[in-house]
Amino acid sequence: MSSxxxxxxxxxxxxxxxxxxVDSRLRAIYDDKPQTDAEQRALTDQFAASLGPGGVDDLVDGACTVIYMFxxxxxxxxxxxxxxxIEYVVPNLVASMRMMPKSIGAEAIPTMAGLLVAAGTGLSPSLWRKQYGYWTEGEMNPLEATAFLLAEHINRLTDDREFATRMIAEALSIADDG
Structure with a gap:
């Protein structure tokens, strides 16, 4: 039965x-001279502004696709x-999110945990979330952080700082060729 x-x-x-x-955030934490949060936020805001009409929705759907793939x-x-x-990833990511109260409000954590469970059980994170209404502005940082934390988790598991982004980039390359 299809969901x-x-x-x-x-x-x-x-x-x-x-x-x-995601790659920009990873490079920022791995860099010997990381950007300040204000610099990173300004670059992110500038990038989001450059997306144009519908671009932010496409970016959100793209982030959900990345989360699903991770x-x-x-x-x-x-x-x-x-x-x-679910047992090994979700509790660790939730604990990490709880340690980021400036970026992730406590009210967004259950949504991000649900998003992870949906993706981990083979459901689309974006369609799972949309059944509860539109994304809120307060969920944008947590969504970005969720994708970043998953990538960092994968990189730690593989002992390769670029594994997660390379995996998605290679999948995109294969999709473009097909």
Missing amino acids: PCDPQHAPAGDVGAALMM MQWLRMAYEDHGKDV
Whole structure:
């Protein structure tokens, strides 16, 4: 039985732009001379403003696609070791989000946890979220942080600072060729 939240019904969005934002955040934390939060936020705001009409929606859908792809990779990786992705990933990411009160309001954490569970069980994060209404401005930073935290988790698991973004970039390249 098909779910209305089946990924085949979801818009992919601007995965390239979402990946660029995740990669930018990863590089900022791995960099020896990281940008300040104000500099990073100004660049992000400038980038979002450049997207034009509908661009932000495409970016949000792209971020959800990236989250879905990361969770699917993590699900397969954890299952290879007899572990459940929900049990091992969601609590760690929720704990990380709770340590980021300036970027992630407590009210957004349950939504992001639900988004992770949806993606980890094979549902489209964007369609899962849309059944509860439109995205709010207060969910934009948490959504970005969720994608970033998943990428960082994957990079730590693989001991490769570029694995997560490279994996998505390669998938995009294959999709473009096909």
